[in-house]
Amino acid sequence: MHLAAADLSALIALCRAEIDRHGEHLGALDSAIGDGDHGANMRRGLEAVFAERDAIAALPLPAALERIGLVLVMNIGGAAGPLYGTLLMELGRALPDGDEADDLAAPLERAIAAVARRGRSGPGDKTLLDVLYPVQAELVRRSPPGDIAACARSAAHSTGPMQARRGRASFLGARSIGHEDPGASSCALLTAAICGYFEEHRPS
Ligand SMILES: [Mg+2]
Numbered sequence: 001m002h003l004a005a006a007d008l009s010a011l012i013a014l015c016r017a018e019i020d021r022h023g024e025h026l027g028a029l030d031s032a033i034g035d036g037d038h039g040a041n042m043r044r045g046l047e048a049v050f051a052e053r054d055a056i057a058a059l060p061l062p063a064a065l066e067r068i069g070l071v072l073v074m075n076i077g078g079a080a081g082p083l084y085g086t087l088l089m090e091l092g093r094a095l096p097d098g099d100e101a102d103d104l105a106a107p108l109e110r111a112i113a114a115v116a117r118r119g120r121s122g123p124g125d126k127t128l129l130d131v132l133y134p135v136q137a138e139l140v141r142r143s144p145p146g147d148i149a150a151c152a153r154s155a156a157h158s159t160g161p162m163q164a165r166r167g168r169a170s171f172l173g174a175r176s177i178g179h180e181d182p183g184a185s186s187c188a189l190l191t192a193a194i195c196g197y198f199e200e201h202r203p204s
Contacts, residue, residue: 001104001139001145001148001198002100002101002102002198003061003100003101003104004061004099004100004101005057005059005060005061005064005099005100006057006099007197007201008053008056008057008061008064009053009054009056009057010197011193011194011197012046012049012050012053012056012057012068013050013053014193014194014196014197015046015049015190015193015194016046016047016049016050017193018189018190018192018193019039019042019043019045019046019186019189019190020043020046022039022185022186022189023039023040023042023043024039025039025185026038026039026042026182026185026186026189027039027040029179029180029181029182029185030182032179033164033168033169033172033175033176033179033181033182034167034168034169034182035078035168037077037078038078038080038182038183038186039182041076041077041078041080041081042076042080042186044075044076044077045071045072045075045076045081045084047075048071048072048074048075049068049071049072049075052067052071055067056068056071060097060098060099061092061095061098061099061100061101062092062093062095062096062097063092064092065088065089065091065092065095066088066089066092066093067092068088068092069084069085069086069087069088069089069090069091069092070085070089072084072085072088073085073086073089079119079166079167079168079183080128080182080183080186082118082119083115083118083119083127083128083183084128086111086114086115086118087111087112087114087115087132088111090110090111090114090115091104091107091108091110091111094106094107094108094110094111095107104139105136105139105140108132108135108136108139109136112129112132112133112136115128115129115132116129119166119167120166121165121166124162124165125162125164125165125166126159126162126163126164126165126166126169126176126181126184127159127164127166127167127181127183127184128181128183128184128186128187130155130156130158130159130162130181130184131152131155131156131159131184131187131188131191132187133155134151134152134155135148135151135152135155135191138151144199145195145196145198145199146195146199148191148195149191149192149195149196149199152187152188152191152192152195153188153192155184155188156180156181156184156185156187156188157180159180159181159184159185160177160178160179160180161177161178162176162177162181163176163177164176164181169181
């Protein structure tokens with residue numbers, strides 16, 4: 001997937017709209033196994049990024065992603081803020097200088113590793129990592145955006161039967177089983193929105 005600074009403003013608007021549309025659902029998922037604030041937190045984070053989108057899009061691509069990460073950390077809060085923030089900041093740091101990136105697979109691998117360290121989590125812990133790992137694997141395979149989006153959705157769905165091992169949901173033990181993880185769900189929504197953009201604008 002090819003990412004350019006010129007895409008950022010539209011991508012930010014799409015992500016914000018997607019989170020806004022599904023905020024209630026994300027809150028309901030979080031109510032089942034957490035404190036119910038994930039939808040509101042994500043809305044606040046994406047609103048803050050959206051408010052800065054013009055300044056962000058004017059930055060070189062690596063600095064723009066780092067800035068998005070910082071704004072997300074400052075505004076999402078909860079457990080998800082540092083995880084999404086780390087993802088975007090490390091993705092920015094892992095990108096080559098310039099306004100375009102042709103290969104996102106390697107930078108994303110590095111960013112995901114940083115998220116795993118930050119959350120002290122791994123595969124199967126019922127977190128957004130359970131979406132990020134398979135999405136990164138699809139990027140390595142150079143799968144078309146539609147396939148990556150489908151993979152993200154099914155990966156989020158697959159967190160339902162998992163028992164949470166990190167975060168507030170882990171306090172529920174086996175009672176966390178049967179509920180999709182809200183962080184995995186928001187991650188899949190954002191991935192699908194981004195893939196939809198690439199499908200439309202850069203058919204491969
Ligand atoms: Mg919460």
